[in-house]
Amino acid sequence: ENRAASALARTYPGGGDAFVAAMNAKAQALGMQNTRFTDATGLNSANVASAQDLARMVKAAHQYPLIRDYSTRSSATVYALGRPLAYRNTNGLVRNAKWDIGLSKTGFISEAGRCLVMQVKMAQKEMVVVLLDSWGKYSRIGDATRIRKWLETSAALARRG
Numbered sequence: 001e002n003r004a005a006s007a008l009a010r011t012y013p014g015g016g017d018a019f020v021a022a023m024n025a026k027a028q029a030l031g032m033q034n035t036r037f038t039d040a041t042g043l044n045s046a047n048v049a050s051a052q053d054l055a056r057m058v059k060a061a062h063q064y065p066l067i068r069d070y071s072t073r074s075s076a077t078v079y080a081l082g083r084p085l086a087y088r089n090t091n092g093l094v095r096n097a098k099w100d101i102g103l104s105k106t107g108f109i110s111e112a113g114r115c116l117v118m119q120v121k122m123a124q125k126e127m128v129v130v131l132l133d134s135w136g137k138y139s140r141i142g143d144a145t146r147i148r149k150w151l152e153t154s155a156a157l158a159r160r161g
Helices: 001-010 015-029 050-059 064-071 138-159
Strands: 073-081 082-088 101-110 114-123 125-133
Touching: 001 015, 015 050, 050 064, 050 101, 050 114, 050 125, 064 101, 114 138
Parallel strands: none
Antiparallel strands: 073 082, 101 114, 114 125
16 A cells, blocks of 8 residues: 555655665565666655565565454454555455465556465465556456466476376
């Protein structure tokens, strides 16, 4: 959630610049060699990351139960200053019982298109899926579904020999 990232950056010791510096230091510590953050929300087009680096980030984030929980909820309501704020997960696959999703994050800016990263179990294996620059509103969901179908069909054919 972009507002939460902004709030974290604003209240971080040293402010937003220190927060972004800490983000970049963490990315380097995770081995994300092709990543550079310029703002906390990810909405600035100067932020860059490779698909491989995003997969590293997903694997690291998956270690935290709270991130797994909140990123895979279909919706949530939190209260700020006594007022409810409702959130709905933009990855519709989290509402589909046929999907075993351990972590999910969607994103969109014009330069990157619609993006989806997730840790998911497909063909009896846990894996990370990174989809960047999907064109239409539902393309990333369709792409993920086609990848899953291909993996499961290939695995079934391999078992038959």
